Amino acid sequence: xxxxxxxxxxxxxxxxxxxxxKRSQLKIQEMSFMLIAVVLFFVLVxxxxxxxxxxxxxxxxxxxxxxxxxxxxxxxxxxxxxxxxNYKSNCVDGDKLMALSMDNNYQRFFPYSxxxxxxxxxxxxxxxxxxxxxxxxxxxxxxxxAYNKKVRNERQVANFVAFCRTAVDNGIxxxxxxxxxxxxxxxxxx
Numbered sequence: 571x572x573x574x575x576x577x578x579x580x581x582x583x584x585x586x587x588x589x590x591x592k593r594s595q596l597k598i599q600e601m602s603f604m605l606i607a608v609v610l611f612f613v614l615v616x617x618x619x620x621x622x623x624x625x626x627x628x629x630x631x632x633x634x635x636x637x638x639x640x641x642x643x644x645x646x647x648x649x650x651x652x653x654x655x656n657y658k659s660n661c662v663d664g665d666k667l668m669a670l671s672m673d674n675n676y677q678r679f680f681p682y683s684x685x686x687x688x689x690x691x692x693x694x695x696x697x698x699x700x701x702x703x704x705x706x707x708x709x710x711x712x713x714x715x716a717y718n719k720k721v722r723n724e725r726q727v728a729n730f731v732a733f734c735r736t737a738v739d740n741g742i743x744x745x746x747x748x749x750x751x752x753x754x755x756x757x758x759x760x
Contacts, residue, residue, distance in 0.1 A: 664735030
């Protein structure tokens, strides 16, 4: 290699090379860009992992809410608010349920987004075709809706129960039939 006096550039067969100080600066810049690229890569990988875990946690929360609804709907027929007067197991008192459906304070008491009972006469009908119970047409109806929060995304769980009510025909007696107790759980989207 030859060098000219007063000039910091090096020549190799008439090819101009970059001075050592500038080469060092380029290497530092390359390394800093590489470090930034590696950090960005790991940030993106971390975001992807967090998104996957977030979806899993949301799914688990929805499954837990549905399992809680399923376990409590099995026991709700035995609760004092709905149980028949003679404390039969798995029995819903229709008169108590009608009183509950007219009082909106119970919406906070039960952990459901909706609670309804479908009587045996409504088993083969769609929800829209059922005759909904109110204080005028009870007991000649098919659906008693205790409450409905009208959530957009709901999963329903059902349990068959004995549905008993007080009837008056040649005396007062308790008339019982089979019914389906349906409770809904709101499914939250992640």
